[in-house]
Amino acid sequence: MAKIYVVDREGTEHELEAELGWSLMEIIREAGLPIEAACGGCCACATCHVYVEPEWFARLPEPEEEEQMMLDEAFEVKDTSRLSCQIKMTEELDGIRVTLAPEF
Ligand code: FES
Numbered sequence: 001m002a003k004i005y006v007v008d009r010e011g012t013e014h015e016l017e018a019e020l021g022w023s024l025m026e027i028i029r030e031a032g033l034p035i036e037a038a039c040g041g042c043c044a045c046a047t048c049h050v051y052v053e054p055e056w057f058a059r060l061p062e063p064e065e066e067e068q069m070m071l072d073e074a075f076e077v078k079d080t081s082r083l084s085c086q087i088k089m090t091e092e093l094d095g096i097r098v099t100l101a102p103e104f
Pocket residue numbers: 025037038039040041042043044045046047048049070083084085086
């Protein structure tokens with residue numbers, strides 16, 4: 001089983017088992033971590049915002065236009081910001097590390 005590492009808003013890192021084919025948002029939500037994901041993964045809310053560790057960020061496919069548009073309107077956006085509902089878990093992402101962005 002692949003793993004992902006998620007740092008919560010208190011700075012605690014969680015190792016989560018990651019089902020291939022699920023989005024990172026689904027994996028994080030299923031584990032009970034506080035990710036709102038208000039739109040359920042439709043790329044319409046930006047409440048699944050995460051910061052991706054730079055070395056992993058560089059390996060991700062480019063965001064689709066809708067994701068980029070949502071990120072343009074999100075708060076506290078950084079160079080490594082992504083919407084976790086738009087990142088599909090693959091074997092290549094085994095070990096990826098992300099941090100939950102602040103809630104508003
Ligand atoms: S869950 Fe709404 S944009 Fe990701």
